[in-house]
Amino acid sequence: MVIDLLMRIALAGALGGLIGLERQLRAKEAGLRTHILVGIGSAMFMIVSKYGFTDVLPLEHIELDPSRIAAQVVSGMGFLGAGTIMIQRQVVRGLTTAAGLWVTAAIGLVIGSGLYEIGIYGTLLALIVLELFSRLSRYLIGQHHSLLFRLKPKSVPLVLLALQKERIRTGQVSVINRDDESGLCELSLEVTMSRRVIQSHLYEALMEIKGVHSLEMH
Known part of the structure; x- marks a missing residue:
């Protein structure tokens, strides 16, 4: 019995590590170690929830709900997942990583x-969604990028027009931090680029726009 429980903990850590490895290879907020720890911790909580109170069950007037501790893991993962979600320049990032931690806990x-088969099957599905669907999304829809310009305010329409000519879809647009001394402002853009767009050529074309002083592409 003890060996079986030890194997469960090790397997949960290993399966969580597979998801964490994918996240770390993409330089995400929560990587290999975090996912391994979440898998190990969740398995241990489940084992305690099912088998940790067998010594008191024979006593009179003792009734236990074996699902209570396990249920708290689901709630607790909300706090850990929230720590991987960041808001940078009014753009939310880290939702996929937070969902990956939630799945790892499950x-x-x-x-x-x-339930070994279900756990292994869930891990495979999670890896398929994170890896295969990510590639499929980039192929069919394009890849998301963040553009940060420092430019003259009058150049903002010119930048948007240039992106439109390149058939680049724009999402969140914000103009912030106008500097009175230089007269420059910051233009933050979320865009989706298809595979045909050559980033170096796009960078050169945008930098040639009058009034654009700098551009960062992420």
């Missing part, structure tokens, strides 16, 4: 309860 609970 995998740990499933493995901790002894």
Whole structure:
């Protein structure tokens, strides 16, 4: 029995590590170690929830709900997931990583309860969504980028027009931090570029616009 429980903890950590490895390779906020710890912790909570109170159950007037501790893992992951979500220049990032941590916790609970097949199957599906669907999305829709300009206010329409001519879809647009001394402001843009767009050529074309002083592409 003890060996089986130890194997559950190790397997939950290993499966969580696979998801964490994918996240770390993409330089995301929560990587390999975080996901391994979430998987191990969730499995241990599940084991405690199912088997940790067997010594008191024979006593009179003792009734326990084996799902209560496991249920708190779901709530607790909300706090950890929120720590990976950041707002940078009015753009929300880290939602996928937060969802990955949530799924890793679920995998740990499933493995901790002894449902090995379900846990392994869930891990495979999560990796397919994170890797295969990511590539498919970039191929069909394009890749998201953040553009940050320092430019003259009158150059903002010219930049938007240039992006429109290149058939680049724009999302969140914000103009912030106008400097009275230089007369420059910051233009933040979320764009979606198709595979045909050559970033170096786009950078040169945007920098040639009159009034554009600098451009950062992420």
